[in-house]
Amino acid sequence: MLSALYLIPLLPLAGFVLNGLFGKRYLSKQLIGIIACGAVLAAFLLSLGAVLQLGHLDSVTSVPGHLEVDREAKRVTLTAAEWLHAGRGSQGAEFSIPWGFTLDPLSAVMLLVVTGVGFLIHVYSVGYMAHEEGYWRYFAYLNLFMAMMLTLVLGSSFPVMFVGWEGVGLCSYLLIGFDYPKDSAADAGKKAFLVNRVGDMGFVLAMAWIFASLGTLEFSSVMAQASHLAPAVAAGIGVLLFVGACGKSAQIPLYVWLPDAMAGPTPVSALIHAATMVTAGVYMVCRCSAIYLQGPQALMVVATVGALTAIFAASMALRQNDIKKVLAYSTVSQLGYMFLAAGVGAFTAAVFHLMTHAFFKALLFLGSGSVIHAMSGEQDLRKMGGLKKTLPITFATFLVGTLAIAGIPPLSGFFSKDEILWKAFGSGNPHGLGGVIFWLVGLLAAALTTFYMFRLVFLCFYGEGRMDHETAHHLHESPKVMTVPLIILAVLSAVGGLIGIPKSLSFGADLNFFEHFLAPVFETVPPSGAAAVHAAEAAGVSHGEVESLEYLLMLLALGVVAAAIFTAYRFYRARPEIPRRLASAMPRLGELLANKYYVDELYAAAIVRPTLAACRGLHAFDARVVDGLVNGVRHATMGFSILSRIFDQYVVDGLVNATAYIARGLALAFRRMQTGQVQSYLTLFVFGIFLFVSIYLFWNR
């Protein structure tokens, strides 16, 4: 299985080619679905096999130049082919990038999440997209996305990862704008594409800097040599990489595209904009953990931006009325959580939350898709309500997802979120408050998350139906092809966290399987710059005290979450007039939240409009001045050529013709003498004789 690693991205790519080339004309909808889902299922099974084999590396042998096995780091690198070769750089470093795939515990987690969740969403899409135009196109894009995402995850070097990175960006653009005849969808696609390019600039610059400093772009050798980087350089590279991650993972200030990306089909929101592509930034930061630990300032930036994004996005979700927009802001917020974890050095916690979030957020998006499907396309929460009875399976699975994201034990979200909060609390220097502030922000974000998620549940599934009669009549539970993935995801959301039970909750036993699994990836990190990581232990707090502190924090978090659920119940179930009164009491705040802090407007005023104005100005300059110059030169040239032609025609040709005319005139004059009449010749002859004789006689007298 390991030597067939390259097949994992290749299979969905084949599905893309088949559906993309033949889907429109020759394939039935059924066949398109089978090809698309089958390719992903095969990739999933291959991944499963490869990951299982990764656990028993002793039986795998290295093949030099093709398959390299590093048992220490639990890493297998498959080199498929030479890709880029550009000779030697100025420092003698050879620039040579093989097309290689790496499987290590980190990419294994991503691999299983991407193919597993991806497969479920593919199956779900068969039902959800059944009546859509462009069915073949949708599945072709989706398979291309899978191929690109798997390239991103498996890439053994920055450039290979970047290929996947750009590929998923392209697919995101294509799928957001899937309904391209609608302006809003096309605009959202463009917005996502452009905002991501801003981030990609950071990524590319970081790559250049890494190569300039270390002379290699292979992950394994970069991470092994990261400790040789100067801290300032490492921090600079880290911040640039994080700019790239901000674009892809929708962090402040580049998050604006993700809520708009909801213009795409709902399964796309689930797959790309919640479960896989947007986590690529987190994955990349974790992948580069060695660089970040060498430059702690960069980690500080990551943690700060993550925490700010978590809280701001959560607050923006409070007043959204579009069911998918709520989930979109929730995704931005949860991604902020992951970055918060990575920023305090808890990379394992970040990846853990990435995984559990993939389960429950995919579930929530697919659940919302099921609701939208039942409501004939209606997405406005104000027109829903009372759907609990008509959509029992959707409701049950959605509730599981909501409880999971809220962090109710023992659902998956509890374990991952709690680990992040705990690690955030323990971070920072022993004398400062940095860790506590991060913890407080995280806790507040968790409370807000719980509140808006339960608001969503109460508005959508409880109470009286607020839809019109026509819609109410058509309400129906989704077909099995959609509900079965929901159920599987609900199960995963419920039990997914059990692989990462923290030490404090396992009654002395060591059950944190997840941390052990990922240990080889983050263990190779040299402890030298890792000041922030084990601060709690370093502070000299005894083990017992640490544990009781952890229990205390856990209980606090649970209390806050419970309070948030209760508040949501009071607001949107028991006393629905409270939110209205609150809104009228604090109209400014409500407006601010409903309008998402006017960030889009700010961007429009600060960046978009000046850019457009500058474009128009430059266009005018181009049209008037540059074109004017060019046209002026043209006119001048034409003028000169006309003058030159006139000179040529009249003076030069005139001289030439004049010669001809003169010769002709002379000829005309002289030809009169040639009458052809002998008599006139003779006349001249006689007169000539007469003349000459007369002259002769006259002289000789």
Place this chain on the structure above:
Amino acid sequence: MIPQNHLLVLSLVLLTIGVVGVLVRRNVIIILMSIELILNAANLNFVAFSRQWQNLTGQIWGVFNITIAAAEVAVGLAIVIALFRNRETVNVDEMNLMKW
């Protein structure tokens, strides 16, 4: 004995008549006849000076001239007939084939 001067004057008259005839007349036949007149004027001079200088050379020149004139007339008439067949005219004004 006819004086030398009379002969020369007669020769001059003949020559003048001949030349004028060649230049003025338009009929080829007349022109040919005028040429004969010019030749005869020359012959008359030859003969007259032969007699004056008691030298036979002039006489002999005269006989040769007549012979040549006869041959010339034969050739000339042949040309005239050929021309006439081609153009049906004996008017020299219409015989301008040498014009370019």
